Amino acid sequence: MSRLLKAEIFKLFKNKTFIVLCIVAFALGIFNFGMTNIVSSEDFIRSSLTNMTEAEKDEAIEQIKLATEVKSSDEKVIVQPGRIGSSSQFENLFSPKGKEIFHSAFGQGLMEILLSILIAALIAKEYSSGTIKNMIAYGKKREDYYIAKFLVASIGGMILMGIIVIFTCLPSLLFFPWGKAFDINEVIYIILIFAGASVSVMAMVSLLMLLASILKSNGSTIGIGISIFVLLPTIVSFLYGKYTLFDKVYESTVSYNYALATAIYASNNDIIKAVTISIATIIISLLIGITLFKKQDIK
Structure with a gap:
């Protein structure tokens, strides 16, 4: 099992799709940082308010502040169903805190897309290339192979998530304060949040692997994976809050819990x-x- 894990980890870091996804994750992190800088810049927003007097601009800025300000605990939305990308909830739009940026960096919907592509490259593609058949022919236990793939794909997903979060937060901390004294308790807090997110990533990986094992197709895994984990939750989110039973089902999905x-x-x-x-x-x-994998006739 240990040799199998080492082999799969080696294949992960040599996989061209994974390397490209790492670059994409880096770009997303920088994009998140850039967008945070832009939307939190009062000067930028003022400059975009053309054909307005200074008094009108002042009034518009105040309206934006009032519209985005979180005034009480009743207005604090924990999860915004159906949202894709950075989920920014700043108490003060023009003065975001590093801690708020950290939470917004995880962005629901983005990881599901990246993971769908990753699993297609690591699992589904190996069906068509004959790699899985060769591994089994060498006497590897199917359950060991499946678990090794799951662990390595999960590691890949965590790396992608880590890249996005790190390259969103580190540059941001040069411009925005964390929000409170950054001590050992805050370090532990960050680790715990990242650990919780990692477990959710592993859940997504397990479902996408099951999907890839059924479809055995690179393109189908990506297309259906994105449809199930991104597009479908976005569409059904319009029903959220209207039916109690539906809400309970929706709140049990991996996308919601991530x-x-x-x-x-x-x-x-x-x-x-x-x-x-x-x-x-x-x-x-x-x-x-x-x-399912143990019963499959792999050709």
Whole structure:
């Protein structure tokens, strides 16, 4: 098993798709930082308000501040269903805190797209190339191969997530304060949030691997993966809050719980719930995936 893991890790870092995704993740991180700088710049917004007097610009700026300001706990939305990309919830738009930027960097929807492409390259592509057939021919246990793939794909997903978060936050901290004294407690806080997000990433990987094992196609895995984990939640989010049963089902999805685990206003109970659902998803998906993989006639 250890040799199999080492081999899969080596293949991961040599995989051209993974390298490209790392570059994309870096670009997304820099883009997040740039957009945060732009939208939080009062001077930039003033300059964009053309054909207005200074008094009118002042009034417009005040209206923007009032519209974006979080005034009470009742107005704090934990998760914004259906949102794709950076989920910024700044108490003061023109003075964001590093901690707020950290939470917004995880961006729901982005990881699902990157993971769909990654799993297609690591799993689905190996069906068509005959790599899986050759591995089994060498006497490797199917369950060991499947678990090794899951662990390595999860590591790849965490690396992509880490790149986005790091290159969003590090440049931002040069311009914006963290928001409170940055001590050991804040370091532990960051580690715990990242750990919770990592478990959610593993849950997404387990489901996408199951999908790839069924489809055995690179393009289909990407297309259906993005449709299920990004487009479908975006569409059905319009029904959120209207039906209690629907809300419970929606709140059990991995996409929702990834957003919940990284939300700045999430309570400890919210995070525990997100991690618990993600762990249950991992266990169920792996059991089904391994059972299916062991019964497949791989050619």
